[in-house]
Amino acid sequence: xxxxxxxxxxxxxxxxxxxxxxSLEVVLSPALLSEVDIVGxxxxxxxxxxxxxxxxxxxxxxxxxxxxxxxxxxxxxLKDIGYITAAERNGEKLPGFDMGNSPFECMxxxxxxxxxxxxxxxxxxxxxxxxxxxxxxxxxxxxxxSLANWLIDSPNDIILFCAGWKDKVNMEDTLFAGALAxxxxxxxxxxxxxxxxxxxxxxxxxxxIIDFLKDSSHYKRLSRLHHEEDxxxxxxxxxxxxxxxxxxxxxxxx
Amino acid sequence: xxxxxxxxxxxxxxxxxxxxxxSLEVVLSPALLSEVDIVGxxxxxxxxxxxxxxxxxxxxxxxxxxxxxxxxxxxxxLKDIGYITAAERNGEKLPGFDMGNSPFECMxxxxxxxxxxxxxxxxxxxxxxxxxxxxxxxxxxxxxxSLANWLIDSPNDIILFCAGWKDKVNMEDTLFAGALAxxxxxxxxxxxxxxxxxxxxxxxxxxxIIDFLKDSSHYKRLSRLHHEEDxxxxxxxxxxxxxxxxxxxxxxxx
Numbered sequence: 001x002x003x004x005x006x007x008x009x010x011x012x013x014x015x016x017x018x019x020x021x022x023s024l025e026v027v028l029s030p031a032l033l034s035e036v037d038i039v040g041x042x043x044x045x046x047x048x049x050x051x052x053x054x055x056x057x058x059x060x061x062x063x064x065x066x067x068x069x070x071x072x073x074x075x076x077x078l079k080d081i082g083y084i085t086a087a088e089r090n091g092e093k094l095p096g097f098d099m100g101n102s103p104f105e106c107m108x109x110x111x112x113x114x115x116x117x118x119x120x121x122x123x124x125x126x127x128x129x130x131x132x133x134x135x136x137x138x139x140x141x142x143x144x145x146s147l148a149n150w151l152i153d154s155p156n157d158i159i160l161f162c163a164g165w166k167d168k169v170n171m172e173d174t175l176f177a178g179a180l181a182x183x184x185x186x187x188x189x190x191x192x193x194x195x196x197x198x199x200x201x202x203x204x205x206x207x208x209i210i211d212f213l214k215d216s217s218h219y220k221r222l223s224r225l226h227h228e229e230d231x232x233x234x235x236x237x238x239x240x241x242x243x244x245x246x247x248x249x250x251x252x253x254x
Numbered sequence: 255x256x257x258x259x260x261x262x263x264x265x266x267x268x269x270x271x272x273x274x275x276x277s278l279e280v281v282l283s284p285a286l287l288s289e290v291d292i293v294g295x296x297x298x299x300x301x302x303x304x305x306x307x308x309x310x311x312x313x314x315x316x317x318x319x320x321x322x323x324x325x326x327x328x329x330x331x332l333k334d335i336g337y338i339t340a341a342e343r344n345g346e347k348l349p350g351f352d353m354g355n356s357p358f359e360c361m362x363x364x365x366x367x368x369x370x371x372x373x374x375x376x377x378x379x380x381x382x383x384x385x386x387x388x389x390x391x392x393x394x395x396x397x398x399x400s401l402a403n404w405l406i407d408s409p410n411d412i413i414l415f416c417a418g419w420k421d422k423v424n425m426e427d428t429l430f431a432g433a434l435a436x437x438x439x440x441x442x443x444x445x446x447x448x449x450x451x452x453x454x455x456x457x458x459x460x461x462x463i464i465d466f467l468k469d470s471s472h473y474k475r476l477s478r479l480h481h482e483e484d485x486x487x488x489x490x491x492x493x494x495x496x497x498x499x500x501x502x503x504x505x506x507x508x
Contacts, residue, residue, distance in 0.1 A: 028282065028423060029286060029289075031285050031286050031288070031289065032283060032285050032286070032421070032422070032423070034285070035283075035285065035420070035421045035422050166289070167286070167289045168286070168289050168446075168447070168448070169282060169286070169447055169448045169451070170447045171447040171450060171451065174447070174451060191471055191474075192422075192471065193422070193423055193424045193425040193428070193470050193471050193472075194422070194423045196425060196469055196470065197423070197425065197428060197451065197455055200455060200458065201451055201454060201455065204454065204458060215450055216447050216450065217445055217446065217447050218447075220445075
């Protein structure tokens with residue numbers, strides 16, 4: 001977050017213009033979501049490698065919206081009404097679809113002024129689990145400060161919801177939850193051990209994220225599939241400023 | 255682990271006397287246990303504050319065995335056949351039982367040569383979730399090196415199973431999983447992001463555990479109930495050497 005915005009936000013709080021404290025919790029896996037109450041809260045879905053980074057990139061490159069769908073068949077059906085279809089399973093593009101799940105596929109102009117139907121192994125399923133939330137947002141390093149400011153400006157409690165890998169906790173989503181929690185720390189109350197852990201892990205590794213990730217399970221998996229370029233891309237901070245928010249089942253740029 | 259044991263274990267490996275690599279995974283909450291396969295593995299149940307620390311202490315102070323039970327009523331029934339009964343919920347001793355869940359209650363001679371029926375908010379429930387494991391052990395800082403050596407000497411894969419707090423991930427169990435994983439690191443293959451996180455969190459805080467824990471949810475909860483002494487006790491390393499192993503539903507000293 002830039003200094004001016006931070007100062008403005010602190011001033012809002014001091015002047016009593018912003019309600020405090022709102023709470024922040026981190027959920028490290030979809031299997032843990034039922035342990036928290038998401039009703040009326042702002043839920044940030046986090047699937048850094050690569051769904052939520054790709055969603056942000058698509059909107060930045062002019063896509064009108066991204067519709068997350070759980071089943072590939074559902075995405076395929078939407079092709080008939082003009083959607084670009086994007087489908088990934090276990091790190092690979094499914095045959096017969098326009099795109100897989102790489103952010104670079106959104107950069108050649110084909111998503112501009114189009115809607116995308118996206119289905120992935122982890123991230124899109126999580127978006128469908130957020131019924132009852134006040135707002136559902138898609139998180140990525142690419143737009144982390146804009147996202148943080150959006151959350152600071154909203155009065156709602158915050159849940160940072162990591163997609164993980166097939167219900168297992170993973171490193172890259174935890175790192176992002178930690179990075180975002182650190183940006184929000186002065187504006188929220190954090191009584192959540194997962195958030196404390198995530199913040200510490202990010203703080204200790206922020207200057208060497210890619211090296212640190214080389215021991216992680218999904219980095220190894222994507223490396224075997226030659227997606228190193230995607231991974232380096234997804235860990236860049238603040239290269240775009242759109243905030244993807246779910247409206248009527250479609251993520252659109254705020 | 256002392257230097258001689260470590261050297262002996264490395265020699266066993268180099269000489270091919272010990273099968274390698276066995277795997278190690280960390281499960282950060284009971285809600286995540288279904289994501290791993292525990293069949294035929296050594297499962298270490300971890301509820302540092304305080305069930306598994308108390309179990310180790312009871313056996314060290316001469317208890318013949320500790321039977322973990324899920325329901326308080328079940329513990330109460332065992333009183334009739336001579337068991338000492340111990341019951342805790344939400345950090346407090348339940349009325350009508352011989353003990354709560356404090357390790358200090360095991361030090362006045364009353365558990366010597368007795369069996370204990372123990373029910374707690376988190377830890378004992380987890381022990382009952384481990385059907386199919388080759389061995390179920392109870393983990394604590396108090397006996398960490400003996401436990402590590404036991405696991406190194408066994409050929410089975412290892413699951414470090416954190417009890418958490420009511421299915422939420424917690425700090426103290428994660429810290430212990432990290433400490434134990436670091437002791438086992440040279441003897442196992444670790445392809446598990448939760449284990450990498452736990453090791454890093456322990457490594458960064460091992461010289462200031464109590465200070466670090468002051469931000470954690472369960473430390474605050476137990477502090478409100480005046481259990482600081484218990485917490486300081488539970489973070490002492492290697493003050494006893496028994497290894498609690500489940501035999502016919504009862505944890506006994508190996």
